[in-house]
Amino acid sequence: MPHPRPQLALNAFIYPAGHHEAAWRHPLSRPERIYDVRYYQEIARTAEAAAFDAIFFADGPALRTSVAYNAAPGLEPITLLTAIAAATSRIGLIATASTTYYEPYNLARLFSSLDHISGGRAGWNIVTTGTDLAAANFGLDQHPDHTERYARAREFVDAVTALWDSWEDDAVLLDRAAGRYADPDKIHPIHFDGEHLRVRGPFTAARTPQGYPVLVQAGASNDGRAFAGRYAEAIFTAHQRLGDAQAFYTDIKRRATEFGRDPDHVKVLPGLSPFIAATETEAKQLEREFNELTVPEYGLDQLEGLAGESLRRLPLDEPVPAGLFADAGDVTDNTASRRQVVAGIVRRENPTLRGLLHRLAGARGHRVFAGTPEQVADTIEEWFTSRAADGFNVMPPYYPGGLEIFTETVVPILRERGLFRAEYTGTTLRDHLGLPKPASRFTPVPIPG
DSSP, X not given: OOOSSOOOEEEEEOOTTOSSTTGGGSTTBOGGGTTXXXXXXXXXXXXXXXXXXXXXXXXXXXXXXXXXXXOOOOSOHHHHHHHHHHHOSSSEEEEEEETTTSOHHHHHHHHHHHHXXXXXXXXXEEEOOOOGGGGGGGTOSSOOOHHHHHHHHHHHHHHHHHHHHSBOXXXXXXXXXXXXXXXXXXXXXXXXXXXXXXXXXXXXXXOBTTBSOEEEEOOOSHHHHHHHHHHOSEEEEOOSSHHHHHHHHHHHHHHHHHXXXXXXXXXXXXXXXXXXXXXXXXXXXXXXXXXXXXXXXXXXXXXXXXXTSOOTTSOTTSBOOTTTTGGXXXXXXXXXXXXXXXXXXXXXXXXXXXXXXXXXXXXTTSEEEEEOHHHHHHHHHHHHHTTSOSEEEEOOSSTBHHHHXXXXXXXXXXXXXXXXXXXXXXXXXXXXXXXXXXXOTTSOOOOOO
């Protein structure tokens, strides 16, 4: 049916060999290329040829993946996206960076530079870092607790956006005749003085083509949702069921409205990891091929982090005890939100432990779907038209072919249904997402009359 809202957004979440944990073992993937910048440039060009809104790299300042059993992502994403910017012209470029382990001034410079270099295509995925493995890498005895991290994150974003605003849009004069490059009266110190952070400013560079990069967030905890409602312009989220996605969507839009924001300027993008083939049977067989390549020790490491206890005593081919994740409780942090996802799977499906490991192997709790291009398009349309999503964070189970088959077979169907653009109509990531360019807070407001 016709949809009254703007067309859906599509983002390609790039995970080196693919989002299935055994992707690196499958002949369709290219794990030998995960440190080759040309590999990522090629993937980005595939997404750009299909007019995707953006590509996205996750990141964390600690080695979390068990490298004994999986290919570990290792390239720093802002540097990598700068190289990709030179090989593309339109697609948005989103990178994760931590408010816990950066300082506002140097992070502001990195993303401002990426936005300038790319002509206005940068986005910042704001995270507080969920792992205590990071602390020792920065000389700390312990990782800050969840509440403290979010308190610092709020100050961090306020300070960074103030830095990006500190040059008014017309601060650069470029008056060769008068010998004046910029107007110092339009370049402002910010004098940010918070409980966790102090930043004087002003910034070192003029405002970027977007005003500042698109602000992205991926936390589903209570604090994360509040943070998203206040700051986020796009939200990456994980849901297994339509009803859960609709409830999250409604909650986020409500929170944005309560902060005086336009809810249409907050794009909710659930993750979707599709196995695609000409028939549903072939797609499910492809998924089984990947699942059969999983190493139980790897999946158990991940699952134990959610369960909070060792699972090695449990037989792999017997049902998961119903009470194992029963205390998922309120969504106090991101681990708890993922625990709720797993608890729901156990409650509804009564899987064996091996079956649960396979269920989670595809995309770490994001929705995995095996079917034909038409079936994938159907589920995208259903979620979009049912107000469960403004678009999707596409997470191919294997790269590069998983993205190629999506762009070659699913995207044309979405276009035929009037759900997705045939070509770009703007040049910046804000243009693609239908987001306004924020005005500098230091620009004087005209006095009526």
